[in-house]
Amino acid sequence: MNAQTDQTEVEPTPETLRAPAPPDLDYRLRQQVILSEFGVEALRGTDVDHLLQRAAELCAQGMGAEFCKALEYQRGADTLLVRAGVGWGPDVIGKARIGADLASPAGFALKTGRPVISNHLADETRFRTPQLMADHGIRRAINVLIENRDGAFGVLEVDDTREGMFEEADIAFMQGFANLLGGAIERQRTETLLRAALARQDLLAREMSHRVKNSLAIVASLLALQARAAEDPAVQTALADARSRVEAIAGVHDQLWRQGDKAGDKAEGDGEGVPGELDLAPFLEKLVANLASGVPGQRLACTACPQRISADRAIPIGLLVNELVTNALKYAYPPETHPAGGEIRVRAERRPEGLVVEVTDDGIGLPAGFEIGRASKSLGMRVVGSLTRQLGGSLTIPARETGTCFRLEVPLAG
Ligand SMILES: Nc1ncnc2c1ncn2[C@@H]1O[C@H](COP(=O)(O)OP(=O)(O)OP(=O)(O)O)[C@@H](O)[C@H]1O
Numbered sequence: 001m002n003a004q005t006d007q008t009e010v011e012p013t014p015e016t017l018r019a020p021a022p023p024d025l026d027y028r029l030r031q032q033v034i035l036s037e038f039g040v041e042a043l044r045g046t047d048v049d050h051l052l053q054r055a056a057e058l059c060a061q062g063m064g065a066e067f068c069k070a071l072e073y074q075r076g077a078d079t080l081l082v083r084a085g086v087g088w089g090p091d092v093i094g095k096a097r098i099g100a101d102l103a104s105p106a107g108f109a110l111k112t113g114r115p116v117i118s119n120h121l122a123d124e125t126r127f128r129t130p131q132l133m134a135d136h137g138i139r140r141a142i143n144v145l146i147e148n149r150d151g152a153f154g155v156l157e158v159d160d161t162r163e164g165m166f167e168e169a170d171i172a173f174m175q176g177f178a179n180l181l182g183g184a185i186e187r188q189r190t191e192t193l194l195r196a197a198l199a200r201q202d203l204l205a206r207e208m209s210h211r212v213k214n215s216l217a218i219v220a221s222l223l224a225l226q227a228r229a230a231e232d233p234a235v236q237t238a239l240a241d242a243r244s245r246v247e248a249i250a251g252v253h254d255q256l257w258r259q260g261d262k263a264g265d266k267a268e269g270d271g272e273g274v275p276g277e278l279d280l281a282p283f284l285e286k287l288v289a290n291l292a293s294g295v296p297g298q299r300l301a302c303t304a305c306p307q308r309i310s311a312d313r314a315i316p317i318g319l320l321v322n323e324l325v326t327n328a329l330k331y332a333y334p335p336e337t338h339p340a341g342g343e344i345r346v347r348a349e350r351r352p353e354g355l356v357v358e359v360t361d362d363g364i365g366l367p368a369g370f371e372i373g374r375a376s377k378s379l380g381m382r383v384v385g386s387l388t389r390q391l392g393g394s395l396t397i398p399a400r401e402t403g404t405c406f407r408l409e410v411p412l413a414g
């Protein structure tokens with residue numbers, strides 16, 4: 001303990017050893033400017049370490065002091081860790097600790113919540129001089145509490161080795177920094193918690209998509225097994241078609257899972273990634289590649305622009321493309337007339353009227369009298385019609401000299 005030359009009682013208000021000299025107006029105005037500059041930085045939401053460091057630098061600058069440090073309270077050890085500062089050696093920041101007991105000026109500010117000025121540390125009766133400060137020849141110190149809704153974060157302390165007087169007006173200046181820091185730290189903690197909650201929700205959604213995709217893959221392989229076991233070719237075809245439809249839906253969940261880690265990133269071309277949404281382009285490309293792999297020798301091409309779309313809309317679009325491409329594979333190029341086969345093109349692009357998806361071939365064309373509304377008793381075109389209605393879109397067959405083109409127009413929200 002130091003010699004008992006000062007008051008031993010802790011005052012409810014900041015103490016000074018003698019009346020401060022009248023503050024220089026320019027000096028105080030400069031402090032205000034510095035503080036308001038820091039206010040802007042604190043609101044920008046830079047990381048806590050950077051903010052603590054800036055606060056220490058600006059506080060020291062504003063008070064013309066040699067040393068400043070931001071201390072974080074470590075509850076478990078009941079000590080104050082130097083998180084940031086100016087004037088201290090490299091082995092201090094992030095390493096040195098100061099007792100958080102009432103006998104250290106910083107500990108006093110922390111535990112009582114009151115700012116504290118000690119202009120003659122060597123003569124203090126209230127406080128001992130912490131070792132770190134003694135090592136640096138600190139003569140006077142001023143401490144204010146940094147707190148937020150979670151409680152005390154730590155202490156902001158300005159120190160100097162030279163004779164002089166810290167004043168109550170300096171406390172107001174420092175408390176301004178401490179308040180801004182407290183608010184910024186609280187906001188960043190809340191943001192970190194929210195980010196963690198969102199990441200977890202995203203992970204769960206991806207996990208669900210993965211499981212749904214796996215389950216649908218099992219259903220698809222069961223249908224393939226049944227198709228192989230069936231003797232009737234009509235049953236075989238029906239089961240193969242059913243399998244292909246199930247696979248188209250599984251493809252959406254596969255993409256939701258694959259693209260899930262990009263949610264929140266800037267999606268190529270079109271807005272933010274949103275959970276439950278996927279980019280239509282890779283989904284359609286994969287779907288078409290899957291269909292092509294089932295019929296070697298056929299030429300399938302897919303050009304799709306990046307377009308984020310909800311899974312609810314991607315599923316009917318995928319099923320629709322599945323039906324139309326399957327039809328083109330089955331009927332457009334009969335071996336009798338087209339022994340070399342031909343090309344089938346899938347194109348998806350965003351136009352002012354909405355999303356336009358076209359499936360085009362250069363084959364024999366549709367049978368005479370074909371109408372979309374009442375095309376056939378077969379399931380395919382009826383599925384296509386009902387999916388188009390579900391999407392609130394329209395399906396047309398633009399006139400062509402050769403081959404067939406189905407054009408689906410889907411309005412896009414927003
Ligand atoms: N790209 C195409 N080129 C030529 N004809 C086509 C084409 N697409 C469809 N068709 C004709 O339209 C008919 C109706 O197609 P739809 O998909 O409804 O029936 P399906 O393919 O025969 O049966 P399902 O789809 O139920 O297995 C087909 O039978 C075929 O004659």
Ligand SMILES: [Mg+2]
Pocket residue numbers: 323326327380381
């Ligand atoms: Mg069909």
